[in-house]
Amino acid sequence: MPITFKELTHEYNAGTPFAYLALDAIDLSITEGAITAIIGETGSGKSTLVQHLNALLLPTKGSLTVLDRTITAAEKPKQLKELRKRVGLVFQFPEYQLFEETIAQDIAFGPKNFGMSEEEALCKAKEMLQVVGLSEDYLERSPFELSGGQKRRVAIAGILAMDPEVLVLDEPAAGLDPQGAKDMMKLFVRLNKEFHKTILLVTHDMEHVLNYCDHVVVVDNGHIVQTCDKLHFFRDTSLLHKLRINPPAIIRLRDELNQRGFELPCDILDTEVLAKAIADEVKHHE
Numbered sequence: 001m002p003i004t005f006k007e008l009t010h011e012y013n014a015g016t017p018f019a020y021l022a023l024d025a026i027d028l029s030i031t032e033g034a035i036t037a038i039i040g041e042t043g044s045g046k047s048t049l050v051q052h053l054n055a056l057l058l059p060t061k062g063s064l065t066v067l068d069r070t071i072t073a074a075e076k077p078k079q080l081k082e083l084r085k086r087v088g089l090v091f092q093f094p095e096y097q098l099f100e101e102t103i104a105q106d107i108a109f110g111p112k113n114f115g116m117s118e119e120e121a122l123c124k125a126k127e128m129l130q131v132v133g134l135s136e137d138y139l140e141r142s143p144f145e146l147s148g149g150q151k152r153r154v155a156i157a158g159i160l161a162m163d164p165e166v167l168v169l170d171e172p173a174a175g176l177d178p179q180g181a182k183d184m185m186k187l188f189v190r191l192n193k194e195f196h197k198t199i200l201l202v203t204h205d206m207e208h209v210l211n212y213c214d215h216v217v218v219v220d221n222g223h224i225v226q227t228c229d230k231l232h233f234f235r236d237t238s239l240l241h242k243l244r245i246n247p248p249a250i251i252r253l254r255d256e257l258n259q260r261g262f263e264l265p266c267d268i269l270d271t272e273v274l275a276k277a278i279a280d281e282v283k284h285h286e
């Protein structure tokens, strides 16, 4: 069952002089089992959008359906605990959420809160630390001794420990070094392919969208201006330019060459295929 938003509006500080319409009657459907990138300029409404998925923010108008729950503006939702276990939300800069004395306790916090025994939760913490690529030597250390990237891994392990079906990540790779960011993206691909998690990922990095995501949702000023698969999205980059988003390097190269008279197919998404298409055209004109 897809995740669907129906005419969902979110107004911050509704009914006050500080009211701000952050999402305006959004209709959106997100494919289950896929990795969907949520992109758009700063302040466009991406974080506001994704925080509705586990009812951290509630709609001012309209509704959304996620898994078997429908949340409407009309009714105050009950029993959100179950939904929050099934839809894991990793905030922008999750490292600020670490607070326990040891990493093991931090990761085990969520599962314990959802009814797991101390022993089971600590076992889960050990397992998840490994999934996010940290050795178990870290378990008894303080989360505050870690680097930013390591803290983020621990925060993600804490969400994974609850075994959510849907994983929502708000700029998970922002500020990491390039290799760290790549490893992080590969982890999400693995969680999607091996553990069948539906993944929604807010990002500003078009290389990540190109290399690791299946679908793209573009948010602009509280509206959804595009939802499509990645191939379709990078075929025509005019929307990206309009939104002042820099396309991935390979797409820029393809477009630059086509502007200079090449006729390279617009479904080229990787270097090898691009190199071959360029070589074929050059040979053709020799």
Ligand SMILES: Nc1ncnc2c1ncn2[C@@H]1O[C@H](COP(=O)(O)OP(=O)(O)OP(=O)(O)O)[C@@H](O)[C@H]1O
Binding pocket: 012, 013, 020, 022, 040, 041, 042, 043, 044, 045, 046, 047, 048, 049, 092
């Ligand atoms: N708690 C809040 N109170 C009032 N306005 C808010 C609040 N949070 C966000 N906004 C406003 O809503 C709009 C959308 O914010 P949001 O955080 O969803 O943007 P974003 O697309 O995630 O941006 P970024 O890429 O910078 O993270 C912005 O104009 C922002 O100023």
Ligand SMILES: [Mg+2]
Binding pocket: 046, 047, 048, 092, 170
């Ligand atoms: Mg944001």
